[in-house]
Amino acid sequence: MGPLELHEYARLDAVGLRELLRAGDVGAAEVEEVARRALVKAHAELNALAQPVFEEGLAHDPGGVFAGVPFVVKDSGPFARGVTFSLGSRAVRGAVAGGDHELMRRFRAAGLVALGQSTQPELGLSFATESRRYGPTRNPWDPARGAGGSSGGAAALVAAGAVPFAHGSDAGGSLRIPAACCGLVGLKPGRGRTPCGPLAGEVAFGQYVDFGLTRTVRDAAHLLDAVCAPAVGEKYQAPPPSRPYARELRADPGALRIALTTRPWSGVPVDPQVAEVTVSAGKVLEWIGHTVTEARPAIDAEALVEATALVFAASGGAVLAANRRIDRSLLEAVSRRVLAETEECTALDLFAGMEAQHRVTRSVGLFLEEYDLLVTPTLARLPAPHGTLDYDNPSHTVRSWIRRIDAYGPFTGAFNISGNPAISLPLGQSREGLPVGVQLVAAHGREDLLIRVAAQLEQAVPWADREPPVHVG
Numbered sequence: 309m310g311p312l313e314l315h316e317y318a319r320l321d322a323v324g325l326r327e328l329l330r331a332g333d334v335g336a337a338e339v340e341e342v343a344r345r346a347l348v349k350a351h352a353e354l355n356a357l358a359q360p361v362f363e364e365g366l367a368h369d370p371g372g373v374f375a376g377v378p379f380v381v382k383d384s385g386p387f388a389r390g391v392t393f394s395l396g397s398r399a400v401r402g403a404v405a406g407g408d409h410e411l412m413r414r415f416r417a418a419g420l421v422a423l424g425q426s427t428q429p430e431l432g433l434s435f436a437t438e439s440r441r442y443g444p445t446r447n448p449w450d451p452a453r454g455a456g457g458s459s460g461g462a463a464a465l466v467a468a469g470a471v472p473f474a475h476g477s478d479a480g481g482s483l484r485i486p487a488a489c490c491g492l493v494g495l496k497p498g499r500g501r502t503p504c505g506p507l508a509g510e511v512a513f514g515q516y517v518d519f520g521l522t523r524t525v526r527d528a529a530h531l532l533d534a535v536c537a538p539a540v541g542e543k544y545q546a547p548p549p550s551r552p553y554a555r556e557l558r559a560d561p562g563a564l565r566i567a568l569t570t571r572p573w574s575g576v577p578v579d580p581q582v583a584e585v586t587v588s589a590g591k592v593l594e595w596i597g598h599t600v601t602e603a604r605p606a607i608d609a610e611a612l613v614e615a616t617a618l619v620f621a622a623s624g625g626a627v628l629a630a631n632r633r634i635d636r637s638l639l640e641a642v643s644r645r646v647l648a649e650t651e652e653c654t655a656l657d658l659f660a661g662m663e664a665q666h667r668v669t670r671s672v673g674l675f676l677e678e679y680d681l682l683v684t685p686t687l688a689r690l691p692a693p694h695g696t697l698d699y700d701n702p703s704h705t706v707r708s709w710i711r712r713i714d715a716y717g718p719f720t721g722a723f724n725i726s727g728n729p730a731i732s733l734p735l736g737q738s739r740e741g742l743p744v745g746v747q748l749v750a751a752h753g754r755e756d757l758l759i760r761v762a763a764q765l766e767q768a769v770p771w772a773d774r775e776p777p778v779h780v781g
Contacts (some may be wrong), residue, residue, distance in 0.1 A: 318469030372419025488745025
């Protein structure tokens with residue numbers, strides 16, 4: 309084959325690109341050169357990189373399963389040894405990761421070539437990637453709208469074809485919500501499936517997970533195979549898979565009992581177009597051979613708020629415990645409030661939050677004994693115009709901000725609290741041509757089931773040919 313063209317590169321998923329590299333049809337240096345051009349071009353349109361493309365790709369194993377495949381990491385450090393990070397904040401400057409996160413070691417061992425760092429909202433505490441430090445990251449489907457958060461920069465770059473997949477993290481929906489906004493696959497592995505060390509034993513009281521954003525289900529499965537082994541000594545240990553997740557792509561899940569709901573626990577309204585796509589997904593699942601029933605777990609909405617507040621307390625505690633002074637005047641308003649409320653937080657407050665977490669976990673666990681999967685919308689509405697979620701609004705308390713973002717993304721956070729694996733799939737589009745995501749949730753340890761059913765849906769309702777207006781190809 310001739311030189312790799314930008315439009316060819318941009319339409320390949322990671323597995324497809326890996327196959328070209330292994331066959332010798334393209335070389336790793338050629339792929340990297342094209343990827344660098346793609347990242348620069350996408351960033352110029354979308355404002356999705358937190359800093360310029362790295363002068364050199366980060367060190368990686370040339371014999372890894374994804375050797376030579378381009379990648380970006382999120383500005384949520386400390387994550388990659390020697391890489392500066394800001395947490396999306398004007399108040400964090402000159403911070404450099406002194407060592408690798410265990411997951412970064414696995415990315416390197418897989419051969420992934422990290423070429424840049426993606427944007428996120430300040431401290432990762434918003435569903436809109438619109439920090440005062442970097443400005444808004446634009447959605448490739450409509451630049452007047454946001455890419456979601458907190459892994460919004462990663463999602464925008466993957467959707468625009470700049471990289472086939474990218475690192476992201478999720479403490480309340482931060483992989484699934486950008487996936488829904490940008491028309492991607494957003495798999496949140498279950499608690500304990502991917503490592504969180506070595507700098508932390510658990511993050512956000514077990515509600516935070518690191519993984520990635522992809523365009524295809526097969527990329528999600530192969531990436532999970534590359535990084536999913538439990539870390540020695542970590543508090544949470546997911547049961548080991550019985551076989552590689554890639555083998556689940558063609559596995560028959562059998563006839564499943566599936567619950568479907570379009571009603572959020574908080575009672576916030578859902579856009580009729582979003583609900584319609586979710587109901588249509590249920591009809592596709594019935595056509596495949598599953599039994600779909602309208603049902604949902606009995607989750608207390610206030611317990612969701614109180615358990616979610618633990619994420620904010622953990623973020624505030626991490627900032628306050630860092631060995632550097634933070635100029636609070638440079639923080640955005642909700643961040644300042646987070647720090648103030650964290651300083652006022654008592655052990656009894658944390659205990660109440662953890663009890664709320666347990667109430668949610670029990671409700672979800674009992675429900676998924678009766679049903680094999682739960683299907684919901686990922687978001688309550690279409691991707692929001694910039695400024696809809698104003699993180700720099702001083703009128704918010706932590707809990708009022710939680711309720712504000714819940715009005716946008718009310719379906720995701722419950723499953724960070726419960727620790728269940730969940731995936732967002734781009735199963736429809738609005739009349740305006742915007743992506744609509746549908747979320748699938750499984751019982752603990754059942755990422756295999758999510759991948760089997762997601763692969764069925766990808767075949768029944770294919771999305772590979774959809775391309776956003778802003779695309780490097």
